Amino acid sequence: AGEDPVVGVGYYVDVQVLDGHCTWISVEVGGRWWWAEMPPGSLSAWSTPTEGGTFTLLDADTAQFVGDAERTKTAILTPFGDGTERPLCD
Numbered sequence: 001a002g003e004d005p006v007v008g009v010g011y012y013v014d015v016q017v018l019d020g021h022c023t024w025i026s027v028e029v030g031g032r033w034w035w036a037e038m039p040p041g042s043l044s045a046w047s048t049p050t051e052g053g054t055f056t057l058l059d060a061d062t063a064q065f066v067g068d069a070e071r072t073k074t075a076i077l078t079p080f081g082d083g084t085e086r087p088l089c090d
Helices: none
Strands: 010-019 023-029 032-037 050-059 062-066 074-079
Touching: 023 050, 023 062, 023 074
Parallel strands: none
Antiparallel strands: 010 023, 010 050, 023 032, 032 074, 050 062, 062 074
């Protein structure tokens, strides 16, 4: 908490899973909101409202989330807007 993530280091996080009218995952890491829009129905096997897994920063504006050892629950995340506010479903 309170530290910026380091590129290439995996951090355990719980992503918020939204699967319905809006379909995405989001998480706040290092004071910045990250998200990945997902195809409708693609999160049906994920735990809701959160899925635990590893967040790894790939570069300053790209991260990967892996939610299970089989790597069936993966997503590439980018900052949501300027990163200061979490995504909300309208």
